[in-house]
Amino acid sequence: MQVLGFHTLIELHGCNSKKINDTILVEKTLLEAARIASLSVVNTTIHHFNPIGVSGVIVIKESHIAIHTWPEHNYVALDFFTCNESYELTEALEYIKTMFEANLMELKEVKRGTISNLTPSFNKEYE
Amino acid sequence: MQVLGFHTLIELHGCNSKKINDTILVEKTLLEAARIASLSVVNTTIHHFNPIGVSGVIVIKESHIAIHTWPEHNYVALDFFTCNESYELTEALEYIKTMFEANLMELKEVKRGTISNLTPSFNKEYE
Numbered sequence: 001m002q003v004l005g006f007h008t009l010i011e012l013h014g015c016n017s018k019k020i021n022d023t024i025l026v027e028k029t030l031l032e033a034a035r036i037a038s039l040s041v042v043n044t045t046i047h048h049f050n051p052i053g054v055s056g057v058i059v060i061k062e063s064h065i066a067i068h069t070w071p072e073h074n075y076v077a078l079d080f081f082t083c084n085e086s087y088e089l090t091e092a093l094e095y096i097k098t099m100f101e102a103n104l105m106e107l108k109e110v111k112r113g114t115i116s117n118l119t120p121s122f123n124k125e126y127e
Numbered sequence: 128m129q130v131l132g133f134h135t136l137i138e139l140h141g142c143n144s145k146k147i148n149d150t151i152l153v154e155k156t157l158l159e160a161a162r163i164a165s166l167s168v169v170n171t172t173i174h175h176f177n178p179i180g181v182s183g184v185i186v187i188k189e190s191h192i193a194i195h196t197w198p199e200h201n202y203v204a205l206d207f208f209t210c211n212e213s214y215e216l217t218e219a220l221e222y223i224k225t226m227f228e229a230n231l232m233e234l235k236e237v238k239r240g241t242i243s244n245l246t247p248s249f250n251k252e253y254e
Contacts, residue, residue, distance in 0.1 A: 004197050005204050009134070009237060045170045045186045057184040057191055059172045064184055066191050066208065070131050070240060077132050077208075077239040081193065108237070110136060112204040113197060 004113030005063065006085050010093060012076040014103030021071035023048045023056075029099045030058050030065055037092035039065070039082065062087070076100060081112075131240030132190065133212050137220060139203040141230030148198035150175045150183075156226045157185050157192055164219040166192070166209065189214070203227060208239075 019025055027046040034041050039060040046056030052072055058065040062082040069076045078096065080089060097105050146152055154173045161168050166187040173183030179199055185192040189209040196203045205223065207216060224232050 004200060004202060005195060007136070007204075009239070011240065042174060043172045045172060045184070047169060047186065055186065055190060057172070057186055057193070059174065059182065059184055063182060063195055064193050066184070066193065066206075068132060068190055068208070068210070068239075073131060073240065075131060075240045077134075079193075079206075079208075081195070081204075081206075083195070110235070112136070112195075113138065113200065113202045 001114050003085075003111040004083060005111070006082050007110040007112050008080045008089060009108040009110065010076075010078040010080070011106040011108075012078060012097060012100055012102040012104070013074065013106075014101075015069075015071075015074045015076055016101040017071040017074055020069040020074075020076055020100050021048075021052055021054060023054050025099070026054045026056065026067060026069065029096055030056065030067060033092040033096050034058060034060060034065060036095055037080075037088045039087060076102070128241050130212075130238040131210060132238070133209050134237040134239050135207045135216060136235040136237065137203075137205040137207070138233040138235075139205060139224060139227055139229040139231070140201065140233075141228075142196075142198075142201045142203055143228040144198040144201055147196040147201075147203055147227050148175075148179055148181060150181050152226070153181045153183065153194060153196065156223055157183065157194060160219040160223050161185060161187060161192060163222055164207075164215045166214060203229070 043059040054069045066079040170186040181196045193206040
């Protein structure tokens with residue numbers, strides 16, 4: 001079964017609240033994680049909520065990385081979505097976990113756009 | 128159980144390949160969907176792949192909307208992530224489905240950052 005998109009939903013708990021409320025640190029951390037994972041950055045949008053929290057997206061050539069932080073709960077929701085399975089996700093995530101001082105990281109992997117779900121006219125190409 | 132983020136993963140199959148390869152149409156469709164859902168747009172990044180496909184993210188005040196299209200498979204992966212459950216997602220998604228002429232839409236809802244997973248020190252606030 002061919003898969004078009006590889007989407008990893010990451011939950012980081014017990015993070016350092018000051019670090020995940022620091023827009024510059026969050027942006028630098030994600031850019032370095034993208035570099036570690038060999039992903040090509042197209043555009044970055046990071047903004048700070050008033051009074052607390054950081055929200056951002058890095059659009060990468062291979063798809064996107066998204067982050068939303070809740071410093072008041074020491075919690076970060078992170079998404080890596082790529083169209084290429086062969087990238088160094090584990091190393092990139094360990095780097096983010098270390099930078100945010102998370103004590104628990106949970107991953108959920110979701111395959112997006114499986115060939116078996118596609119319209120019959122396009123399945124022909126893969127028979 | 129309190130939930131911090133509401134994440135809906137949407138699969139659109141059988142889309143009109145020309146429409147989902149049209150960067151301007153995709154951007155306009157998402158912005159109108161955000162308006163229908165009463166979401167506040169902060170920033171938009173949409174780009175076109177060479178030779179085919181559109182990839183984009185709309186950062187909204189309440190979190191983000193992400194899209195990746197595969198015109199060669201008539202397939203679109205769409206994500207709505209918000210920190211507020213009370214928004215008009217159904218109507219917004221029906222609008223997108225109509226605009227892309229999709230013949231099948233599948234939804235998966237994922238709750239992000241449930242209170243029971245948070246560190247004990249922060250659970251105190253919700254007792």
